[in-house]
Amino acid sequence: MPQYRSSLLAIYPHITDRDRRLLQLLDDHLVLTTDQIHRLLFLARRTCQIRLNELRALGLLERFRFARAGGGSQPWHWTLGHDGHRFQAAAHDLPEPTLRSSRQRINRLSANPHLTHLLTANEFSVRLCAHTRANADARLDRWWSEVTAARQFRTITADGHGLWSVGGITAGFFLEADSGSEPLARVVAKLDRYADLARRGGPRYPVLFWLPSAAREDHLHGRLRLRHADVPTATATHDSDPAETVWLPGNGTQRLRLIELPSDHGQAVADNPNFVDGVFVA
Known part of the structure; x- marks a missing residue:
């Protein structure tokens, strides 16, 4: 798996049509769980999990989860990472977001009381x-x-x-x-x-x-x-x-x-x- 690169062009060879669909879904929905993404786009859950982690390594996705009240953890919640925001901005002819603005969006989403x-x-x-x-x-x-x-x-x-x-x-x-x-x-x-x-x-x-x-x-x-x-x-x-x-x-x-x-x-x-x-x- 390639390491993180600052140029979107370097990431393009690793983005499939299904990945583009996922980026658009997360742009529309803001956040989806692993199970939701599995039902939307994948047949095998393990394949879904592996691909989500690969896209995170590319900087296209970010994830977070919280502890459960009775012990254990909630499922992973997935959202666009900084390069995911950059990719979607380019796809829709919008100004490119800064790293700071992308981080703020992710932090505000994860802390949203209405999540x-x-x-x-x-x-x-x-x-x-x-x-x-x-x-x-x-x-x-x-x-x-x-x-x-x-x-x-x-x-x-x-x-x-x-x-x-x-x-x-x-x-x-x-x-x-x-x-x-x-x-x-x-x-x-x-x-x-x-x-x-x-x-x-x-x-x-x-x-x-x-x-x-x-x-x-x-x-x-x-x-x-x-x-x-x-x-x-x-x-x-x-x-x-x-x-x-x-x-x-x-x-x-x-x-x-x-x-x-x-x-x-x-x-x-x-x-x-x-x-x-x-x-x-x-």
Whole structure:
């Protein structure tokens, strides 16, 4: 394995197409665990572990983990290293980051008090991507993190936004990855911003509440049934495959697949003059 080099050009002969895909995934998601990367890109876990360590030796990746409360360690959390940030900046025609700025990004990410919540939201995307590996007619055409979704839609604070396609049909969605820490009244109140976005000409995508337990889902669903259906909603739990028949609409009693939930993606985004270069500007 070659030693660390300061020139990106010296690293290029060692970067595969799968590595480029991984760098983009980490750029989009900020952080992924070894298990998540394994399910996204590799067949054998040992092959995944070896390649991640090789990319770390090249300076493309960095990793961290914390101790478990009952002993032992949490899984490795992987993010872009300094040369990973440099590579992504070059790929997207952005200014090259300094070593100091890269280190600050890694340190702030590792110390982020909402890191577990971020990994939960990322897990939603990972499961959809893993589903596509076993189902050729399914695709995750877009995944926007909380930061990207806020930048694009301006007024909402979704934990993620995606476009999901199955058999030629495309549906958009907004994700609310619930950790169980907020009162349900506050969770339901988040719908006001989505409704306001739709009234101003934005997409009327379903808001997906992904919940930590069946009991919390039951309690939230009871509140959603009492709310005026100004935006579509659906609920499911963290132990489910979000691509399957697990989504209970806020005004319904029968679970549906993600692709079956109401979504106005085609008209609201493709033809809406308030969207300029993918950004909602109304």
